[in-house]
Amino acid sequence: MMRFVVPRRTNRSIEPSPIDRECMRLWNGSQTKRDFDAFNPAVDTDASEGLKTVCRVCIRVFWTTPHEMLSFENKLRYRPTPPPGMEASHVVFTPKFSRLFAELAVHPCWQGLPYLLIMAIQYTVKVRFDSRTPWPFGVAAELIECPALKALDELFYEHEDGPMATASVHEMHIQAREAQTEAPPSEFSDFLVYLGQIARMSPSSDYSQTYLGHPTLPVTTKDLQILTTAVTHFHWDNVDWTETPGKVFEAFERKGGLSDDQYPRNNRELKTFVRRCLVGNYQKVAMWRDMVGVTNPPGETPSDNEVLAGDESEFESGFESD
Numbered sequence: 001m002m003r004f005v006v007p008r009r010t011n012r013s014i015e016p017s018p019i020d021r022e023c024m025r026l027w028n029g030s031q032t033k034r035d036f037d038a039f040n041p042a043v044d045t046d047a048s049e050g051l052k053t054v055c056r057v058c059i060r061v062f063w064t065t066p067h068e069m070l071s072f073e074n075k076l077r078y079r080p081t082p083p084p085g086m087e088a089s090h091v092v093f094t095p096k097f098s099r100l101f102a103e104l105a106v107h108p109c110w111q112g113l114p115y116l117l118i119m120a121i122q123y124t125v126k127v128r129f130d131s132r133t134p135w136p137f138g139v140a141a142e143l144i145e146c147p148a149l150k151a152l153d154e155l156f157y158e159h160e161d162g163p164m165a166t167a168s169v170h171e172m173h174i175q176a177r178e179a180q181t182e183a184p185p186s187e188f189s190d191f192l193v194y195l196g197q198i199a200r201m202s203p204s205s206d207y208s209q210t211y212l213g214h215p216t217l218p219v220t221t222k223d224l225q226i227l228t229t230a231v232t233h234f235h236w237d238n239v240d241w242t243e244t245p246g247k248v249f250e251a252f253e254r255k256g257g258l259s260d261d262q263y264p265r266n267n268r269e270l271k272t273f274v275r276r277c278l279v280g281n282y283q284k285v286a287m288w289r290d291m292v293g294v295t296n297p298p299g300e301t302p303s304d305n306e307v308l309a310g311d312e313s314e315f316e317s318g319f320e321s322d
Helices: 018-027 029-036 046-060 095-105 112-127 141-142 147-155 169-178 187-199 221-233 245-254 269-290
Strands: 074-079 218-219
Touching: 018 029, 018 269, 029 269, 046 095, 046 112, 046 269, 074 112, 095 221, 095 245, 112 169, 112 187, 112 218, 112 221, 147 169, 147 187, 169 187, 187 221, 221 245
Parallel strands: 074 218
Antiparallel strands: none
């Protein structure tokens, strides 16, 4: 049956909602917005080319963008650690970060599921920072079918007065695995144990783990280097997964996985894609602040201008698989 469509009235001003106003206040006052404005689409740089590549890869493989993966919704946030002589940007990743992200994204061990890569990034940072907030969280906690990871989620909520971590997330994960009697842990759980053993060799406490009052894990180049090392050396059951992320990416390029007619096709489109993702992220921040009743002092600005002098040299863990 045909549905009647009522046309929208024209020339009618629509007042933005309080959440929309808060979103734009946070966005306009942020260092992220200043870095976004500083991104000149008319100038090609190694950083902009790298960002364009990783955006194309993530859209092709995961149907999402890297800025959406490293988002408030996933309690992740990119933190720049630029090498000497490079200006930091919270918007345009360093070339090395983009390259590592793109190589990881095309690796078959994620089975085309973005939440698996997101979980691996979260786990890396949580182990390095010894973050004891509940995990897994978000969409991943609902989708993952591993009995050990489901048990880990329950461990955080075994106390009536709320979540309480009695040990590091890595130790609790191992505890949850050992408690399984009916079904063995998944291979992804095995991989996370291996990843955690590498990540805890490079502890970090340099960055804040909150943003605008909400728990947010800072993701740096070192985290992706650690994750790349783990993916490379872990003994995957599937022989097709044993290639390094770098080799898989090279094959991806050879077979036409990247082309100039893929979106974003140029820097102007790239900037449009990025803005949509970033503003959408601040919209989620504003919605959360409204939901929990966070006060909004007029002079408040986001404290997202943390920048550390970075060491983007190759990561050597000294850790080998058994």
